[in-house]
Amino acid sequence: MLKSKTYELEDPLAVQEYFHSRRWTDGLPVVPPTPQSVQEMLDRANLDPEHLIGIEPVRNRRMTAEKLAVNAVMAGCLPDHFPLVCESFSAMLKEPFLLHGATASTGGCAVLVVINGPVREQLGMCGTFNVLGSSDRATTVIGRAIRLILCNLLDARPGDLDRSTLGHPGKFSYCIAEDEEHTEWLSLAEDRAMPRGTSAVTVMAAGSPRQIMNEWTTEPEAILDTFVAEMKACMRHYSIWPGNYAIIIPPQLRTHFEKAGWSKKDIRKYVFEHARIQRKEWADCGKASVVGSQGEQEYAALTDEDHLLVIAAGGPAGGFGAVIPPWFGTKSKAVTQALGVCLDCGPQ
Amino acid sequence: MKAEQLGIPAFAIMTSKFVSAAELMSRVLGAENYPFAVIDHPISSASEHDLAHQAEQAVKTGVPLLMR
Numbered sequence: 001m002l003k004s005k006t007y008e009l010e011d012p013l014a015v016q017e018y019f020h021s022r023r024w025t026d027g028l029p030v031v032p033p034t035p036q037s038v039q040e041m042l043d044r045a046n047l048d049p050e051h052l053i054g055i056e057p058v059r060n061r062r063m064t065a066e067k068l069a070v071n072a073v074m075a076g077c078l079p080d081h082f083p084l085v086c087e088s089f090s091a092m093l094k095e096p097f098l099l100h101g102a103t104a105s106t107g108g109c110a111v112l113v114v115i116n117g118p119v120r121e122q123l124g125m126c127g128t129f130n131v132l133g134s135s136d137r138a139t140t141v142i143g144r145a146i147r148l149i150l151c152n153l154l155d156a157r158p159g160d161l162d163r164s165t166l167g168h169p170g171k172f173s174y175c176i177a178e179d180e181e182h183t184e185w186l187s188l189a190e191d192r193a194m195p196r197g198t199s200a201v202t203v204m205a206a207g208s209p210r211q212i213m214n215e216w217t218t219e220p221e222a223i224l225d226t227f228v229a230e231m232k233a234c235m236r237h238y239s240i241w242p243g244n245y246a247i248i249i250p251p252q253l254r255t256h257f258e259k260a261g262w263s264k265k266d267i268r269k270y271v272f273e274h275a276r277i278q279r280k281e282w283a284d285c286g287k288a289s290v291v292g293s294q295g296e297q298e299y300a301a302l303t304d305e306d307h308l309l310v311i312a313a314g315g316p317a318g319g320f321g322a323v324i325p326p327w328f329g330t331k332s333k334a335v336t337q338a339l340g341v342c343l344d345c346g347p348q
Numbered sequence: 349m350k351a352e353q354l355g356i357p358a359f360a361i362m363t364s365k366f367v368s369a370a371e372l373m374s375r376v377l378g379a380e381n382y383p384f385a386v387i388d389h390p391i392s393s394a395s396e397h398d399l400a401h402q403a404e405q406a407v408k409t410g411v412p413l414l415m416r
Binding site: 058059061160 | 366
């Protein structure tokens with residue numbers, strides 16, 4: 001039995017205006033949720049309306065399946081998308097993710113969701129062309145649902161609890177599928193201990209993507225030096241603290257790694273060893289006042305090599321990659337969860 | 349608020365730019381009108397002199413909150 005309050009309005013335009021007036025949207029039109037459409041979401045995920053996805057610990061707020069379903073409908077999700085919305089939010093509620101900090105901070109990160117496994121193909125997700133810019137329906141609406149849930153259930157609206165100074169466009173939707181079909185590498189989920197063939201989500205409190213380009217070499221080390229240079233720039237210009245960085249490597253660059261026999265593990269090791277700066281480098285970019293007496297101290301972008309999320313994605317042509325920095329060091333850690341697997345559920 | 353719930357005397361300090369967020373969180377946590385000290389914003393680029401002034405601001409408004 002659904003418990004959400006219902007409203008009756010004259011026509012579709014009135015519905016949109018009402019939702020906007022209540023600040024229930026992200027500024028774009030929404031799909032008006034109806035009892036039927038919300039119930040269809042819940043039925044697809046086989047969840048009762050009162051099913052507890054988790055509890056937001058700072059506000060002690062219960063996140064129920066019904067409330068998530070309402071927002072998923074509004075975002076444009078189909079029922080088949082809803083299990084991924086629930087799984088993503090469940091991952092975000094895990095303690096290492098530090099949901100409150102990540103969504104309230106002036107740092108202005110967004111929640112990057114990376115999808116792996118068979119569910120990508122089942123839902124028509126595309127990890128190739130325009131992967132960071134609404135490449136397909138499923139990733140777009142799932143990412144948007146996450147944002148609407150944050151706004152409507154956790155007050156993370158701009159100026160309320162979302163205190164982002166700038167934010168970034170990923171706040172609208174920041175969900176991608178890894179391109180597992182055009183690589184021999186292990187998927188991100190496999191790299192993070194998920195069995196092969198498992199559909200999984202990885203969530204990360206992430207800054208905006210910083211695009212790099214290098215089409216003038218086939219040497220893995222040289223290609224990675226470009227990624228590393230961007231990470232070092234981020235450490236100088238934004239935050240020196242280590243955390244989960246993600247790098248997105250497109251097919252044109254992956255070809256060079258794979259020909260040279262480089263795995264994702266090799267990439268992580270190289271980046272871990274090279275993405276380092278000294279504190280005194282802050283003096284070159286206007287931050288001399290905080291260098292102090294520790295100028296020679298070295299800082300690594302990663303506390304260990306497994307903190308680098310290596311993602312195969314992007315269109316077939318072009319030597320363009322991306323570095324996606326963490327929100328704020330290790331305050332928030334990326335979380336990976338298998339779709340539909342409840343580790344807390346005992347036998348009934 | 350957590351400290352006070354544990355019986356530890358405490359008061360919260362907000363910079364002026366976060367007053368509305370603190371008020372919202374107070375409401376969300378069922379403690380509307382929860383009092384807190386307010387100091388100037390920002391902290392990170394404040395001079396030694398300004399920081400000392402902000403500390404004085406915090407003490408001036410915070411101590412009565414501890415004594416209430």
